[in-house]
Amino acid sequence: MKNKFGALALCLLTIGTVRAEDAPTPAQVFEKRILPIFKSPNPSSCTQCHLAAVDLKNYILPSHEKTFLSLRDQGLIDLDNPEKSKILQLIQMGESDKSPAALINAKVRQTEYEAFAEWIKSGARDPKLRNAPKLEPSERAAPKRPVEVIRHDREDRLLESFTNTVWAMRFRCMGCHTEGSVENQKYVKEFGDRVAWMKADGPEATLSYLRSSKLINVNDPEMSTLLRKPLGAVKHGGGVKFAPGDQGYKAFREFIDDYAKTVRDQYAKADDLPNRDGPERFGTDAWLKISNTPPAWADRLVQVNVYAWDANKSDWRTEPIASTDRVVWGKGKLWQHSLTLLAAKGSEQAKAWDAGKPALPGGKYLVKVYMESKGRPAKDWKAVLGPDDYAGQTELESSWPEGYGKMTEVDAAKVRK
């Protein structure tokens, strides 16, 4: 009995040894499977979600040994459970995503995964690699960008930014530009499908269309047609829809600038990233109208902030719940525009408006009016109206019905300092 088992053990041992000897060495696997990924001009599977700042190639060095040690020293290889290595988890990140982009990427990802899995397994068996001394940190291969930038430069973050900027301001354009609307069909007949750039499927589809169009100029964001048309800087079938530096322009410009910097990998450090502390914005079709505007306001940019009543404090809230701005129609003594609702990031209010239809509850509100008197936003699009521009305030009661034909109206005579 004893002998029999001994012979069996010996036999298994022999098979094992033969197999290990026959198996390609880590260096051979690296040469055959990892180097082609490193040298390939094609994008890695990471680009499905990471627009810039990180790529699988960032983790590879020309030498197989150094690549292994670099990953090992960064904790991306698990020597005892190679299949649980963190680098494999990064490659697998796209696995749960079932979008069309992910499915296109699936083959690339599988090739990367199998290559790394085989190479890591063979390296983890090699005592020389396992026990080699640590590399100098400067010798490691890792993304150059800090983690804040890696987090920022993602597809899902870009969509979030788009939703809070361009999409929140869509009511300034959607009447004519939403694919399939009555107005839009009329314009499509005259000018072609390009007028339907705002997609009926929502922000993601619109963003994806805009990215594939020529309307955004990533090399010179300010010159983007998406800004120049509504500014009236080039002929626009819809007329002038932006004043330089108004809320619509600011939101579109913020998005385009950020998008351009992201895809061009121009954020080097966390401090370069745009400040996103402002409130979340939600577009609505609730309109406010100020009639009989005084001559001093004629053809100037007027901004209105709307404040809700805080019953607990028995006072107006300190932060506006809505805002909008537009140039006054001097000849008609009229100012009117649709409201953009505002809620602190991550607040209960923001969550509710995210999940349902953003709307203001009926009740009493304070309206503060600001009139741009110094032409600053035209010179510096980032300039905001402040206390210097304060033109007065008034209270009103409204249920904020939606639609161009159902505006909440105030007489400018009631707006007092």
Ligand code: HEC
């Ligand atoms: C399906 C989308 C997707 C794919 C594909 C993807 N990632 Fe990620 N990645 C994410 C998300 C989302 C996060 C944030 C994860 C979190 O916070 O838990 C992230 C985080 C990271 C981080 C960590 C940064 C941090 O927030 O701490 C690194 C590094 C990273 N990914 C690298 C890669 C590499 C390398 C690839 C390709 C091999 C890749 N990713 C593929 C979506 C993806």
Ligand code: HEC
């Ligand atoms: C009253 C209708 C109307 C409104 C409102 C309107 N537009 Fe237009 N827009 C048009 C028409 C008509 C065209 C096609 C003729 C042209 O190119 O100027 C057009 C064309 C465009 C184009 C060129 C599309 C392409 O692919 O060639 C852009 C970009 C654009 N508009 C942006 C905007 C933005 C941004 C807004 C909102 C801030 C807006 N428009 C509001 C009517 C409108």
